[in-house]
Amino acid sequence: MKKVAVFGNAGGGKSTLSKRLSQITGLPLYVLDKIKYQSGGTELPHEDYKHAHQQILVTDQWIIDGFGCMETLWPRLDEVDTLVFVDLPLYVHFWWVTKRFITGYFQPPSGWPQNSPILRSSLTSYRVLWLGTSRE
Numbered sequence: 001m002k003k004v005a006v007f008g009n010a011g012g013g014k015s016t017l018s019k020r021l022s023q024i025t026g027l028p029l030y031v032l033d034k035i036k037y038q039s040g041g042t043e044l045p046h047e048d049y050k051h052a053h054q055q056i057l058v059t060d061q062w063i064i065d066g067f068g069c070m071e072t073l074w075p076r077l078d079e080v081d082t083l084v085f086v087d088l089p090l091y092v093h094f095w096w097v098t099k100r101f102i103t104g105y106f107q108p109p110s111g112w113p114q115n116s117p118i119l120r121s122s123l124t125s126y127r128v129l130w131l132g133t134s135r136e
Contacts, residue, residue, distance in 0.1 A: 008086030
């Protein structure tokens with residue numbers, strides 16, 4: 001296990017799990033939200049994000065936490081040797097997004113860029129939750 005991708009729906013504990021995996025294995029952790037978004041929630045230009053992502057992929061070891069975008073997902077899946085898909089019941093994801101939203105006003109969520117807009121980010125997480133529910 002040298003190249004690990006952790007992904008799944010919003011509020012599933014991906015960042016907590018990724019951080020713990022990094023501690024246990026010693027693999028470097030890359031949080032895509034911290035790469036894709038700058039302080040205050042401003043999105044990095046897409047080409048800069050793709051370049052940063054590619055620079056991670058060419059290294060020998062990593063844990064990548066998050067989805068990013070479709071354009072960078074496929075090259076990551078080509079390189080990965082371990083996939084971790086966090087798929088909990090929807091109510092758990094909903095509760096953990098709500099908990100993060102409430103506690104985020106007192107302590108910034110772990111793994112988020114500095115000064116992230118907690119309300120806007122939480123509303124986006126709620127919208128994303130429903131996208132992950134269209135399974136048959």
